[in-house]
Amino acid sequence: MTAMRIPFLDLAKANAPLLPELEEAAARVIRSGRYLNGPETAALESEMARLCGRKGAVATSNGLDALRLIVRSWIDMGKLRAGDEVIVPANTYIASVLPLTEFGLRPVAVDPCVETLNLDEAGIRKALTRNTKAVMLVHLYGTPSTTAAFAAQLRAEGLLVIEDCAQAIGASVAGKPVGGWGDAAAFSFYPTKNIGALGDAGAVISDDEELLAYVRALANYGSDRRYHNITQGYNCRMDEIQAAMLRVKLRHLGLETARRQSLAQTYSEIIRHPEISLPARIDEATQVWHQYPVLCRRRNELRRYLEQKGVGTDVHYPTPFYTQPCYRGQLSGSWPVTDRICHEIVSLPIGSITAAEAEETAHLINQF
Numbered sequence: 001m002t003a004m005r006i007p008f009l010d011l012a013k014a015n016a017p018l019l020p021e022l023e024e025a026a027a028r029v030i031r032s033g034r035y036l037n038g039p040e041t042a043a044l045e046s047e048m049a050r051l052c053g054r055k056g057a058v059a060t061s062n063g064l065d066a067l068r069l070i071v072r073s074w075i076d077m078g079k080l081r082a083g084d085e086v087i088v089p090a091n092t093y094i095a096s097v098l099p100l101t102e103f104g105l106r107p108v109a110v111d112p113c114v115e116t117l118n119l120d121e122a123g124i125r126k127a128l129t130r131n132t133k134a135v136m137l138v139h140l141y142g143t144p145s146t147t148a149a150f151a152a153q154l155r156a157e158g159l160l161v162i163e164d165c166a167q168a169i170g171a172s173v174a175g176k177p178v179g180g181w182g183d184a185a186a187f188s189f190y191p192t193k194n195i196g197a198l199g200d201a202g203a204v205i206s207d208d209e210e211l212l213a214y215v216r217a218l219a220n221y222g223s224d225r226r227y228h229n230i231t232q233g234y235n236c237r238m239d240e241i242q243a244a245m246l247r248v249k250l251r252h253l254g255l256e257t258a259r260r261q262s263l264a265q266t267y268s269e270i271i272r273h274p275e276i277s278l279p280a281r282i283d284e285a286t287q288v289w290h291q292y293p294v295l296c297r298r299r300n301e302l303r304r305y306l307e308q309k310g311v312g313t314d315v316h317y318p319t320p321f322y323t324q325p326c327y328r329g330q331l332s333g334s335w336p337v338t339d340r341i342c343h344e345i346v347s348l349p350i351g352s353i354t355a356a357e358a359e360e361t362a363h364l365i366n367q368f
């Protein structure tokens with residue numbers, strides 16, 4: 001592949017403005033001699049809980065483990081059992097679903113709304129059955145799925161609500177931040193996420209102190225105190241050095257969100273093409289634009305065209321989880337909206353570009 005003038009994502013460039021602060025924080029951890037379960041991790045947990053307006057957080061090894069720890073805890077606590085149905089968006093990344101099937105839960109895939117690319121209330125309502133025990137709200141691409149009020153309704157009806165906030169840190173609806181809506185939320189700090197570690201990291205957030213204590217034990221060999229194991233656990237802890245990196249980045253979350261919003265605004269103001277539909281902007285919502293995904297029937301041609309012009313793009317995601325070899329034939333139903341999205345979706349660069357580069361990309365797209 002030719003070198004891109006405007007690469008889809010250049011993480012070194014994205015992190016460069018924070019280099020002095022990151023290096024100072026890394027040096028602080030290296031000198032401290034404390035590399036796990038230390039003060040940086042504890043401080044990050046408080047900061048994440050505060051961000052979501054929740055009682056507590058447990059820092060984890062990654063976002064997938066954050067989801068697994070929540071699901072396994074609910075299984076162990078008797079709130080979920082094998083065979084229970086859990087509603088998930090059909091177009092989510094496979095990491096939302098792996099923690100369900102790992103514990104014998106049945107993912108019920110629901111087609112999203114084609115404008116928002118996320119589940120809406122009507123779609124979820126239609127999919128509820130007597131066997132539905134939980135709903136997973138995945139705030140894909142940084143756009144909140146439904147509302148805090150709707151999540152509260154589901155909970156009042158006896159359903160567990162789990163939020164997959166991997167792509168949506170800082171997003172909100174009507175002033176209610178995602179991660180504060182459900183019974184528990186999982187965040188990912190994978191390096192490409194809006195707040196990315198310099199490696200893997202994640203977090204569980206909740207108001208349920210019993211759940212948080214159990215998650216904390218599970219993530220630490222099942223140990224609730226030293227050499228005392230209440231369950232057969234894992235090692236799913238966050239490194240102290242990653243917590244320190246993330247605390248630096250979290251201080252700049254407002255700026256990072258504003259930067260992405262301004263690039264998204266540029267795209268939505270300039271791009272006018274009869275064959276390209278832009279992602280919906282939602283009233284009342286703060287969207288944080290983890291991706292800027294557009295739909296185009298000639299998606300692959302559009303990608304090739306942009307690549308020739310030196311602009312990198314990516315596809316999130318080319319294949320739905322239910323057609324992956326590991327799940328093929330295991331879910332019943334049809335998902336025409338998701339099938340269409342997978343063929344037509346393409347993410348424009350947003351993670352590390354300048355305003356001028358967004359303008360140039362938008363004008364190039366208009367000439368496609």
Ligand SMILES: *Cc1c(COP(=O)(O)O)cnc(C)c1O
Nearest residue numbers: 062063064093095096166188190
């Ligand atoms: C990134 C992501 C995950 C998994 O997070 P990791 O930290 O990569 O394990 C889960 N769900 C969604 C929607 C994601 O985008």
